[in-house]
Every structure is written in structure tokens, then in C-alpha cells.
Amino acid sequence: MGETRQHPWTILEILRWTTGHFQEKGVSEPRTSAEVLLAHALGLSRLDLYLRHDQPLTPEELARFKAFILRRRAGEPVAYITGHKEFWSLDFKVTPAVLIPRPETETLVASILDVLKPETGNQKPKTGLEVGVGSGAVIIALARELPQVRWVGVDISGPALAVARENAVRHGVAGRIHWLRGNLVAPLKSGPRLHLLVANLPYVPRPVWEELPKDIKEFEPREALLGGADGLDLIKPLVQAAPGFLLPGGWLALEVAEGQAAKVAAFMEQSGAYEQIEKIPDYLGIPRVVRARRGE
Ligand SMILES: C[S@@+](CC[C@H](N)C(=O)[O-])C[C@H]1O[C@@H](n2cnc3c(N)ncnc32)[C@H](O)[C@@H]1O
Known part of the structure; x- marks a missing residue:
């Protein structure tokens, strides 16, 4: 995510990038982790991510999500980052x-x-x-x-x-x-x-x-x-x-x-x-x- 981009990231683009990044870093359940954290950063459901896949992220949303990526990469469980778990x-x-x-x-x-x-x-x-x-x-x-x-x-x-x-x-x-x-x-x-x-x-x-x-x-x-x-x-x-x-x-x-x-x-x-x-x-x-x- 380091390079300067001409256009803001869309939901789908950043999901793909993050899943690949998590895979490279050996994060468990890379796709689910990326989806749950992005949904949390944007205040959306996981389904909404797909319904709004073309939606660009604002700089604030991107900053929030980046912070979550770093925490997950360091091993922190998704549920501690979002503060929620379904049971x-x-x-x-x-x-x-x-x-x-x-x-x-x-x-x-x-x-x-x-x-x-x-x-x-x-x-x-x-x-x-x-x-x-x-x-x-x-x-x-x-x-x-x-x-x-x-x-x-x-x-x-x-x-x-x-x-x-x-x-x-x-x-x-x-x-x-x-x-x-x-x-x-x-x-x-x-x-x-x-x-x-x-x-x-x-x-x-x-x-x-x-x-x-x-x-x-x-x-x-x-x-x-x-x-x-x-x-x-x-x-x-x-x-x-x-x-x-x-x-x-x-x-x-x-x-x-x-x-x-x-x-x-x-x-x-x-x-x-x-x-x-x-x-x-x-x-x-x-x-x-x-x-x-x-x-x-
Ligand atoms: C495996 S967790 C289960 C938590 C929850 N019931 C669940 O199923 O998700 C075990 C819980 O037992 C508590 N615990 C550990 N030793 C205990 C003890 N000697 N007496 C009472 N509770 C204890 C821990 O603090 C922890 O909250």
C-alpha cells in the first residue's frame, strides 16, 4: 500500500490487496480477517462490502483500516480489534x-x-x-x-x-x-x-x-x-x-x-x-x- 496512487482505493481493490498481504505475512484466515476488519473500519456489514465494491475509501477510512491491518499483522485476533464476537x-x-x-x-x-x-x-x-x-x-x-x-x-x-x-x-x-x-x-x-x-x-x-x-x-x-x-x-x-x-x-x-x-x-x-x-x-x-x- 506504500506507493502513491492516482486514485483512491475502492473497497474491492483494498480487500484484494489486504488479503494478499495477510497471506504473504502468514496471517491466519487472511480473507475473513480482511473482510471483517474493513467492514468494521467502514461501519458496514460484510455483505455491504460486496454491494458497494466500487465505493472509494475516504482518507480517514483508509487511515483507520491501515491501523487495523498493522494490529492484525502483529498477531492480534480480529475479535480484539473489533471488540465483538458472535456466539x-x-x-x-x-x-x-x-x-x-x-x-x-x-x-x-x-x-x-x-x-x-x-x-x-x-x-x-x-x-x-x-x-x-x-x-x-x-x-x-x-x-x-x-x-x-x-x-x-x-x-x-x-x-x-x-x-x-x-x-x-x-x-x-x-x-x-x-x-x-x-x-x-x-x-x-x-x-x-x-x-x-x-x-x-x-x-x-x-x-x-x-x-x-x-x-x-x-x-x-x-x-x-x-x-x-x-x-x-x-x-x-x-x-x-x-x-x-x-x-x-x-x-x-x-x-x-x-x-x-x-x-x-x-x-x-x-x-x-x-x-x-x-x-x-x-x-x-x-x-x-x-x-x-x-x-x-
Ligand atoms: C476457557 S475460558 C471460558 C470462557 C467462556 N465460558 C467461554 O466458553 O467462552 C475459561 C474461564 O475460566 C476462568 N477461570 C480460570 N480458572 C478459574 C478458576 N479456578 N475458577 C473460576 N474460573 C476460572 C477464566 O478466567 C476464564 O474466563
């Missing part, structure tokens, strides 16, 4: 204090809704807990789908809870979620009172974390990703503690990394407190959620 067809605010919600995490939401379908005959839940809320994507999606449930959302990170709170207000569910800061279930009074318990805890094993791409390792919060030597440092104690908080017949659903589902299912078996233990695949067919019911 469960809802728009979430994201900041570097929270993990960017991943599409595969929609499996966690769906795994709970599945067991509550009318044909299952399962009771209507009234109380739910999410441990490790981050941006609030999971608890807010569930709160919108299950309007009769009152939720508690826990996170160890105060800045993450602030983002989750904002997202709950934005999506009209703030009145049904109570936020607590602390370690796993420690901030809750003990005693079985939950119908639902969900968590997408940090589960990346340290050796895998060491090798993660720069976009993730250097930009997303380490405490949202790293789960100790085998990735199960937090999942294991939660599996042990959950039966003390779940009502008989209550559901536990945990997101896990590829290759962890069998181990987590085995912890549940060993605890003797669970029944109907199931491994649920994500849209790629990878076992992504382990779900179980507390025995009656």
Missing part, C-alpha cells in the same frame, strides 16, 4: 480480559438444551451455575434459551466478570444472573440446589500451550487457557465437587479438549455419583462435551 447468533463484547468465544463451545450450550427438550420428560430446571464465564457467552446464551432459570456465574477474573455483566445487560438477562468472583465452586454456599452446572474451564495442557499460535498464546488470557500439565487441573476438582452442589437428577456438562473426553468420563465413573455419562461431539465430530446426571 449462538448473539453479538458479544470481547476485550483482552476474556477468551474469544469459540464456535465449538456452542456444543456445550446445545448439550444442555438437548436434555431439556419436552420429549425427554426431564423436569424444567430452575437453577443453574456456570463456572468460568469469561465473556458470558455460554451463560447468557443459556439464560436466553431457558427463561425460567436463575443463574450464578463464577469467574476467578474480576475484569472478565465486568465484561460478562455488560454482555448480560446487552442481552436482557442481567436480572437473572448473579455474578461471583472466586475459584471454581468456592464462592458458593455448599448444599445441593442446582439443576444445571456447566463449565468450559481452561483445559490446554502445558506442552500444547507452549506451541499455540502467537494469536492465541500472546493475546488471549493465559488463565483462560492453561489447565496444568495434562490440562485437567481444574476439570478434575470440579467433577469431584459438583455432586455436592447438584440436586439429584441435575446435569453437569463440561467442555473438554480433543483427547480428554474419555479421561473425564472415567473420573465421573470413578466418583460413583453420576449416571448417564455421555461424550458429545462438536460440529467436527470431536468429542467436545462430557455430560452426566447426578444420581437420584
